[in-house]
Amino acid sequence: MNDLEITWYMQELSMHGFGAETDFRNLEAALANPETRQTRLIWFYLSSFLSHAAMVSKYLDPIRLNDLKRERKDVLRDRLEVTEHSNVLPRDARDNIEHFDERIDNWIGRGDTILEIVLDDRVDYDHLSVVENRVKRVLIEDGLIFISEKRDQTKFELELEPLYEEIQRIRNSANQLD
Numbered sequence: 374m375n376d377l378e379i380t381w382y383m384q385e386l387s388m389h390g391f392g393a394e395t396d397f398r399n400l401e402a403a404l405a406n407p408e409t410r411q412t413r414l415i416w417f418y419l420s421s422f423l424s425h426a427a428m429v430s431k432y433l434d435p436i437r438l439n440d441l442k443r444e445r446k447d448v449l450r451d452r453l454e455v456t457e458h459s460n461v462l463p464r465d466a467r468d469n470i471e472h473f474d475e476r477i478d479n480w481i482g483r484g485d486t487i488l489e490i491v492l493d494d495r496v497d498y499d500h501l502s503v504v505e506n507r508v509k510r511v512l513i514e515d516g517l518i519f520i521s522e523k524r525d526q527t528k529f530e531l532e533l534e535p536l537y538e539e540i541q542r543i544r545n546s547a548n549q550l551d
Contacts, residue, residue, distance in 0.1 A: 374444055382449055383547040386432055390544025393425035397537045404514055410491055416510055419519065420470060422533070427467040429540055434462050453546045460539040465529040469521050476522055480507050 400418035403409040433455050435442040455461070469476070480487060486506045492498050494515040508528055511520040517533040 374441075374448055379448060379452070379550075382432055382445065383550050386429055386449075386453070386547040387544050389425045389428040390540050390547065393422050393429070393537065393540045394544070396422035396425065397533070404491065404512075415491055415512065416489070419510070419512065419533075422537075423466050423470045423519075426461060426536055426540055427470055429543060430461050430464070430467050433459070433543075434464075452550055453543050455543065460532075460535045461543065463531075465523060466519070466521075466531050466536075468524065469529070472524065475524055476509070479522070479524075479526055483507075 396418045400415065400422060403412070403414050403418055409415065433446060433449055433453070435446055438446070449455070487509050488501065488506050488511055489509040491512045491514060492501075493513075495513060495518075498511065498513055498520070507526075508520055508522050512518070513520070519531045519533055520528055523529050
């Protein structure tokens with residue numbers, strides 16, 4: 374892989390970093406507006422942010438590695454200083470966004486209560502007895518914590534700000550290397 378070819382990846386990472394920033398800022402603005410705080414607009418911006426984050430993750434942590442993907446992974450991580458502990462690498466949110474149809478399949482015919490709500494804080498979340506309910510999408514505004522389900526129906530939590538910060542760091546590095 375030569376420098377020109379690496380530039381193609383850097384441009385894509387920069388574009389998805391910009392998209393993630395735009396959607397994250399729009400999410401914050403929609404949360405701050407009482408008229409949009411409990412609307413589907415929140416989930417639109419959050420899903421779009423997570424989709425851009427998933428694309429960054431795919432470039433840096435591809436599945437079904439072959440020689441080219443392994444080289445890409447190694448070169449990009451090295452040049453962008455992405456460690457194994459990077460907030461962009463875990464696949465819970467990536468899988469949730471890409472395979473949401475499977476989450477819905479899990480709920481069919483069960484009669485469960487399905488939660489999709491913005492909550493002020495963790496106390497409100499705990500009050501909902503979430504263990505007994507399915508979680509489509511929950512956003513705890515205090516700390517910007519996204520909660521949803523994995524394929525196996527267990528819950529996962531994702532702190533959005535550290536993910537956003539890591540994507541912006543990667544974007545800035547990609548811009549410098551472009």
